[in-house]
Amino acid sequence: MSAVSPDVPRPEYPRPQMVRPDWLTLNGPWQFEIDAADSGLERGLRERELTGSITVPFAPESELSGLGHTDFMDAVWYRRTVTIPAAWAGRRTLLHFGAVDHDATVWVNGVEVARHRGGFSPFTADLSGAARPGEQATIVVRARDSRHGPQARGKQSARYHNYECLYTRTTGIWQTVWLEPVPDVHLRRPRITPDVAGSAFTVVTPLSGNRPSDSVRVTVSDGEGAVATATVRADVDLAPSLRLELPAARVRLWEPGEGFLYDVKVELLDASGAVTDAVDSYAGLRSIAIDGKRVLINGRPVFQRLVLDQGYYPDGLMTAPSDAALLRDIELSVAAGFNGARLHQKVFEERFLYHADRLGYLVWGEFGDWGAHDGREQLPTASFLTQWLEVLERDVSHPSIIGWCPLNETRQPIHDRLTQLDDVTRGMFLATKLTDPTRPVVDASGYSHRVPETDVYDSHNYEQEPAEFAGQLSGLAKDEPYVNDESGQEISVPYRGQPYFVSEYGGIWWNPELAGTAQDAARVTSWGYGQRVRSEEEFHARFAGLTDALLDDPGMFGYCYTQLTDVFQEENGIYRFDRTTKLDVERVRAVQIRQAASERSSG
Incomplete structure (x- = not known):
């Protein structure tokens, strides 16, 4: 995994159930400017340097952002220039946002690469056509957060002050921002479903596309090594599915208070058997059932x-x-x-x-x-x-x-x-x-x-x-x-x-x-x-x-x-x-x- 400076806030890998070795955190100082009336696009904020600074991934209302500005902000702007590692040549660069509150537009080198609504869910921009490895990428983010109209705000106060069980607002970026290289045809987030009765996992592996003779291989391991391996063709199904049955001697349940986890490696292979993409994940073998008015875990x-x-x-x-x-x-x-x-x-x-x-x-x-x-x-x-x-x-x-x-x-x-x-x-x-x-x-x-x-x-x-x-x-x-x-x-x-x-x-x-x-x-x-x-x-x-x-x-x-x-x-x-x-x-x-x-x- 790419080294991260100890001075970078929240430096840990942000997506622990889908880990790739190459990545670059963009947490840390960004240019920043409040756009109180949401007129910044008309006033040229997308094109020019911004007047202030902020520490990402902390919201401007927070002390850790360096601002602690708790008044209403209809929009805020972020700007940062980063060099995409030249070692990523031949791969696509993805720009990930853990969460931006609430309505985000992202430009890279003047090209709009993403729009997203919702302050709690992640989104990703593909930088193909905007910036390539070895080049500089100027990232500009506008986050709109109007206090008017229905919006999923959670416990954020719609009044100026906190009151009762409603608290200081969060505007803009509030989770990790990071870059990641992927091949043209790559793995998307796997879905891992445990089957306690069958002592197995089902792994569905969505792909960005299909190439002739590709295959997907999944390996489940514990502390003693590989437990189960399965391979399936990846050229006929946009989301290949595999079932991995665990030998009885290697079955261990995920239990309340004892979160035993298996390691799961998902690999995309080409016709020669070479690995073209791989992610590390994990899974717990546990079940949930309903018996009358009781909820059962592992029976x-x-x-x-x-x-x-x-x-x-x-x-x-x-x-x-x-x-x-x-x-x-x-x-x-x-x-x-x-x-x-x-x-x-x-x-x-x-x-x-x-x-x-x-x-x-x-x-x-x-x-x-x-x-x-x-x-x-x-x-x-x-x-x-x-x-x-x-x-x-x-x-x-x-x-x-x-x-x-x-x-x-x-x-x-x-x-x-x-x-x-x-x-x-x-x-x-x-x-x-x-x-x-x-x-x-x-x-x-x-x-x-x-x-x-x-x-x-x-x-x-x-x-x-x-x-x-x-x-x-x-x-x-x-x-x-x-x-x-x-x-x-x-x-x-x-x-x-x-x-x-x-x-x-x-x-x-x-x-x-x-x-x-x-x-x-x-x-x-x-x-x-x-x-x-x-x-x-x-x-x-x-x-x-x-x-x-x-x-x-x-x-x-x-x-x-x-x-x-x-x-x-x-x-x-x-x-x-x-x-x-x-x-x-x-x-x-x-x-x-x-x-x-x-x-x-x-x-």
């Missing part, structure tokens, strides 16, 4: 003790300051007794999933769909479906992902006519199932369930009194679960006996420094759900009472506690925003680690 019930993780950092906002920070968040979660996370209102960078894969950490993948409300009804657009499909394509092979959540807290009443929300909700559900039939999908988390065949049914319940909380959830035994219905109108299709969990609860408001402050006064600078606890002891009593009600319900397959860390003014985390300790984490862990009712029930 056994695993109660999902999840924590809500929003992936914000004081200095980097949605971008982790380092790869170690991503790993540290998982370690903090596990230390508190959680075995996974709901990755909430943000598509996390792929390096986080890599660490979750290695550690056997369970995660639910979610789209950051908030931001599509016109004040009366939620109006997600067709663009949401496009962006979500890009996310699925990137993440479908990660074994740590054990469920999908396309939408969150849609609340529009069910009408006697279909609405735009119905169309998009069903479209995103069907697209998810078509892309990935191996994992459960919740059509929309928490409030308005609009797809009768949704695999999972859930609710968000922030009742703070444990006895009242348990009473509200007691109907699950009679197939009458708690259903969010704040509008006074029917907002969900009827429950059909699916696996059920409370996918947000708790959110216990606790800031030790405000312990002696009246609640109303505390809300000036601090926010949390319901009545604030008055002491750490009261926190632990409330946490135990709420969590016990969920662990003791045999119809519940899991829960998700809000949340892992404080985020700006929202102070209901197990840890502070800077990841330091604010309460006795061992007591939190002790509540969670006992066996849940569904783990000992026959179902």
Whole structure:
């Protein structure tokens, strides 16, 4: 792999499930200019040097970018000139963007090479015709991020200030930018599907094209060497498929808490057998199934003790300051007794999933769909479906992902006519199932369930009194679960006996420094759900009472506690925003680690 200077921010390889040896990071200093009224194209910003500078991949609102500019920016511009390595001669150069918020146009040497909408999903530009190896490439990026109209913003505040559970915005580039050479006919991202029952993997290898007599070879290895190898013709199918069966003596499952991974090498061979392209990947052998109201992993019930993780950092906002920070968040979660996370209102960078894969950490993948409300009804657009499909394509092979959540807290009443929300909700559900039939999908988390065949049914319940909380959830035994219905109108299709969990609860408001402050006064600078606890002891009593009600319900397959860390003014985390300790984490862990009712029930 190409050497990276230690001075470059976020220098690690950004795509750990599809690794090529040659690449060049473009993280670091770029020219930068704010285009407050989005008039920069008319004013010639594409052609001239820009007036400021920024550190990529950090958004201009963040401290780590060197700017910390938190006012609205309708558009921003980036510019950087780089020499494409001459050693890449004879290959195409691809320019990759991990994520740009929200509407990006990219020019290279004055030639438009890419347009992309969506702040959470990756995109790539082929520089053929714009710049060749050995030449300089001047890259110009315009990122538009209007605060008007429906847009998938996740938890970004549409107001000037942060408030309640909405936070500082992210504009422009916020994940790694990098170059990579590939041959004219090359491998695209492989899709690896485990088959626990058959002790096998199916590997689908999309190609950029077909050449006579080409073949694809896939090798699965463990620490002792090659386990299975298969080869298939690559000249008749744009996405050749291979099945690799593992010998019984070499079968090892990916388990919660024990993320065993096989190495997977995918090679494209020409007629002579020479390797013309190759990528290194990995895979975990694990299964997910539904047994009544239980969700099984590798054939056994695993109660999902999840924590809500929003992936914000004081200095980097949605971008982790380092790869170690991503790993540290998982370690903090596990230390508190959680075995996974709901990755909430943000598509996390792929390096986080890599660490979750290695550690056997369970995660639910979610789209950051908030931001599509016109004040009366939620109006997600067709663009949401496009962006979500890009996310699925990137993440479908990660074994740590054990469920999908396309939408969150849609609340529009069910009408006697279909609405735009119905169309998009069903479209995103069907697209998810078509892309990935191996994992459960919740059509929309928490409030308005609009797809009768949704695999999972859930609710968000922030009742703070444990006895009242348990009473509200007691109907699950009679197939009458708690259903969010704040509008006074029917907002969900009827429950059909699916696996059920409370996918947000708790959110216990606790800031030790405000312990002696009246609640109303505390809300000036601090926010949390319901009545604030008055002491750490009261926190632990409330946490135990709420969590016990969920662990003791045999119809519940899991829960998700809000949340892992404080985020700006929202102070209901197990840890502070800077990841330091604010309460006795061992007591939190002790509540969670006992066996849940569904783990000992026959179902």
